[in-house]
Amino acid sequence: MSRLLLSRRGLIRTGSLTATGLALSGCDALFDNPSFRKTLESAEDFHRVSQRALGGEALAREYTKADLSPEFRANGSRTVADALYRRQLAQGFAGWSLRVEGLVERALDLSLDALRGLPQRRQITRHDCVEGWSAIGEWQGPQLASVVTLARLRPEARYVVFHCADLYHARPYYESIDRLDAFHPQTILAWQMNGAPLSEAHGAPLRLRVERQLGYKQAKFVTRIEAVASLAAIHGGKGGYWEDNGAYAWYAGI
Amino acid sequence: MNDAETATQPDPGAIVRRHRLSTRLWHALNAVTLLVMLMSGLMIFNAHPRLYWGEYGANFDPAWFQIGSGARAGQPFGFVQLTDTRIDTTGWLGLWKDPEGVVQRRAFPYWITLPSSYSLAAARIWHLAFALVLAFALAAYLLVSLVNGHVRRDIHVTRREWAPRAIWHDVRDHARLRFPTGAAALRYSVLQKLAYAGVLFGLLPAMIATGLAMSPGTDAWAPVLSEVFGGRQSARSVHFLCAAGLVGFFLVHMAMVLLSGPINQLRAIVTGRFRLPGGRTARVEENQ
Numbered sequence A: 001m002s003r004l005l006l007s008r009r010g011l012i013r014t015g016s017l018t019a020t021g022l023a024l025s026g027c028d029a030l031f032d033n034p035s036f037r038k039t040l041e042s043a044e045d046f047h048r049v050s051q052r053a054l055g056g057e058a059l060a061r062e063y064t065k066a067d068l069s070p071e072f073r074a075n076g077s078r079t080v081a082d083a084l085y086r087r088q089l090a091q092g093f094a095g096w097s098l099r100v101e102g103l104v105e106r107a108l109d110l111s112l113d114a115l116r117g118l119p120q121r122r123q124i125t126r127h128d129c130v131e132g133w134s135a136i137g138e139w140q141g142p143q144l145a146s147v148v149t150l151a152r153l154r155p156e157a158r159y160v161v162f163h164c165a166d167l168y169h170a171r172p173y174y175e176s177i178d179r180l181d182a183f184h185p186q187t188i189l190a191w192q193m194n195g196a197p198l199s200e201a202h203g204a205p206l207r208l209r210v211e212r213q214l215g216y217k218q219a220k221f222v223t224r225i226e227a228v229a230s231l232a233a234i235h236g237g238k239g240g241y242w243e244d245n246g247a248y249a250w251y252a253g254i
Numbered sequence B: 001m002n003d004a005e006t007a008t009q010p011d012p013g014a015i016v017r018r019h020r021l022s023t024r025l026w027h028a029l030n031a032v033t034l035l036v037m038l039m040s041g042l043m044i045f046n047a048h049p050r051l052y053w054g055e056y057g058a059n060f061d062p063a064w065f066q067i068g069s070g071a072r073a074g075q076p077f078g079f080v081q082l083t084d085t086r087i088d089t090t091g092w093l094g095l096w097k098d099p100e101g102v103v104q105r106r107a108f109p110y111w112i113t114l115p116s117s118y119s120l121a122a123a124r125i126w127h128l129a130f131a132l133v134l135a136f137a138l139a140a141y142l143l144v145s146l147v148n149g150h151v152r153r154d155i156h157v158t159r160r161e162w163a164p165r166a167i168w169h170d171v172r173d174h175a176r177l178r179f180p181t182g183a184a185a186l187r188y189s190v191l192q193k194l195a196y197a198g199v200l201f202g203l204l205p206a207m208i209a210t211g212l213a214m215s216p217g218t219d220a221w222a223p224v225l226s227e228v229f230g231g232r233q234s235a236r237s238v239h240f241l242c243a244a245g246l247v248g249f250f251l252v253h254m255a256m257v258l259l260s261g262p263i264n265q266l267r268a269i270v271t272g273r274f275r276l277p278g279g280r281t282a283r284v285e286e287n288q
Helices: A001-030 A034-055 A083-090 A113-118 A144-150 A241-248 B003-007 B021-047 B120-147 B150-155 B164-175 B182-186 B189-214 B216-221 B232-259 B262-270 B277-286
Strands: A097-102 A108-111 A120-128 A132-143 A157-169 A171-178 A188-190 A207-209 A224-229 B015-017 B065-072 B077-083 B085-088 B271-275
Touching: A001 A034, A001 B120, A034 B120, A034 B216, A083 A097, A083 A157, A097 A113, A097 A144, A108 A113, A108 A144, A120 B216, A132 A144, A144 A188, A144 A224, A171 A241, B015 B164, B021 B120, B021 B232, B021 B262, B120 B150, B150 B189, B150 B232, B189 B216, B189 B232, B232 B262, B262 B271
Parallel strands: A097 A224
Antiparallel strands: A097 A108, A120 A132, A132 A188, A157 A171, A157 A224, A188 A207, B015 B271, B065 B077, B077 B085
């Protein structure tokens, strides 16, 4: 009897392991099916549209100095290998400038001083990484809206692309946002963090803050801003490094 | 169930209609959805296997819960850490071998995550798609159940049932595995009602609320969602704890199904038809 029980138990165990294995490989296989995956990924559109409808121009929460993370984790590229960047870093970014081009009436080259001379916004916000961790920091810089207004964004420009000085796993980092986020009051080009110029690990000399989205949208080491009508022709065509190389959603508000 | 119905209660052994179509459909859809949500959620957890209280939390901040790996005298091991207490979980959590025999230093092992090999992006695609199924199916089911009287008649805990003696009685019945027989088997006992109500109105809505609270987009227009939990990282912790609660419910639910006649229960949740138990038990009691 006991042997019978044992074998029955063994049978159940083998059976359930097999069932689990089948279910697992089944799910993985299902995910590789293009139309199934497309259906799953269409949820991203639902999230984007519903967030935009419900959120509109809502501001991300802002905090006080008492809420700051004692240490703000730096992620992604913490250092930039590019020779020009190294030289600029050594010179305190004295000869550095931000190029603004693409679908604008007037292309611009803005020095760090020029960016500091624009009206500034200072905000203490929470940085949420896609991995799950959060850190609170204070950011300061001109609103992106003033920069693109200065360059006179053309009406056909639908996206603003941020090109970065760093290569991440040998590929150029970049990110993009749409007009709505580009003109959002909390979308700034931060050159200062927690009261000091950005450190290299946090994206010196300039990084994007687009506060209602996840960390991978907060492009660091920004050197060039390009206004475009479509993202299709830029790098992998999905609007960002992680979107191209990791199947992460372009809309990162979830 | 009202008095008129109890007056003509069916006999033990009779086949009766047990679960409504809405309950059966939602149960099937929800079973699949929750499994996908749990397994993809565990993969998302693997991307940062630490939990915090408060608004922020990253590697430099103290975690109240952590799954990780380390090395002791050159020997690698996996562990689960709850505040200051560490349990060795080598082979199961934190450090385990994948099907190719390669040692992986990830929190949850391949056989319980979706996808089975590490991909935060793929797990998020599963999780954020099925989250919509979970939320809208739950909303629809609760609405239908309010309208058709399922909540009022079957789930609502009456004042009499709230009496500590009544609850204690049901606890003892469950502990002795004495399940209701005859027409009484058509009603949920108070513990069942509390469990189902806890899932329908507690755990599942809390999963959705804490899930939304973690979204930086939602946090801008509905900051109250993360504020009520004490911050984004607290909401993430509660999300994980509620998931553990749902797993606990599932285990007890499965145990009860297995102990109370699995074939009959399975038929009832698939076809709606249920054989009233208790003919034999009733006879045994007569003989005593």
